[in-house]
Amino acid sequence: MNKKLYRGSLETIILKLLADNKEMYGYEITQVVKEMTSGTLELTEGALYPALHKLEGKGILSTETKNIGNRYRKYYSLTKQGKQQVPIIIEEMENYLKTIQIILNPKTA
């Protein structure tokens, strides 16, 4: 079973989930993706956290740290700028998927 990510899709996945769920924390994202894809897609934390930090640095995500007992969770949500960008990024991904389909399946696509 090949569980590697095709590079470039992680960012889109994060943004789509946050568009649907308002706010999520990192670990939650890994679990939700795993559930949604029945275990096919397992995001590694070594890829996820740097990606989240990068999106925050670009002003697309903002964070709020919440205390849960003695622990904390860092919740991410889309900024106003992020909300504007998401549909564009998702459309780019969908166009790309269609384009790949043309190559993989030139008769039906």
Added chain:
Amino acid sequence: MNKKLYRGSLETIILKLLADNKEMYGYEITQVVKEMTSGTLELTEGALYPALHKLEGKGILSTETKNIGNRYRKYYSLTKQGKQQVPIIIEEMENYLKTIQIILNPKTA
């Protein structure tokens, strides 16, 4: 217009084209992809040639250099090993596309 490749798909594209076309040379691959996708996907030679060399090094592709007047073309084709691998690689890509669709479109996918 975003023409960047989502990383990881170039190899699959090359192998699918060679499965359909028996033999092709590098420049031809860039042109065919451009035509098939109406200009959406433009493979850069800086990505393509190293990818071809890598696949040849792994024994998946073999080459035959043909003289065209004073020039030459380097034709690539699938080895026996390559022909065995292609359907597996294509299926992996298709599974991945479906998985991404689950995230992007959780209702219909």
Added chain:
DNA sequence: TTCACTTACCTAAGATTCTTAGGTATAAAT
């Protein structure tokens, strides 16, 4: 006939984005 464009190969430096492999700490379960 010269100059630009296309065809056709290539490489190298740097950027990006991933994997692998850790580390830290609390909470829950065995």
Added chain:
DNA sequence: ATTTATACCTAAGAATCTTAGGTAAGTGAA
């Protein structure tokens, strides 16, 4: 008491891309 799960993180290295070149022959237009 120890393992597993939750929850954050980073750093080294690998892989794969972009960008920016270089070389050379064929083609077409001014």
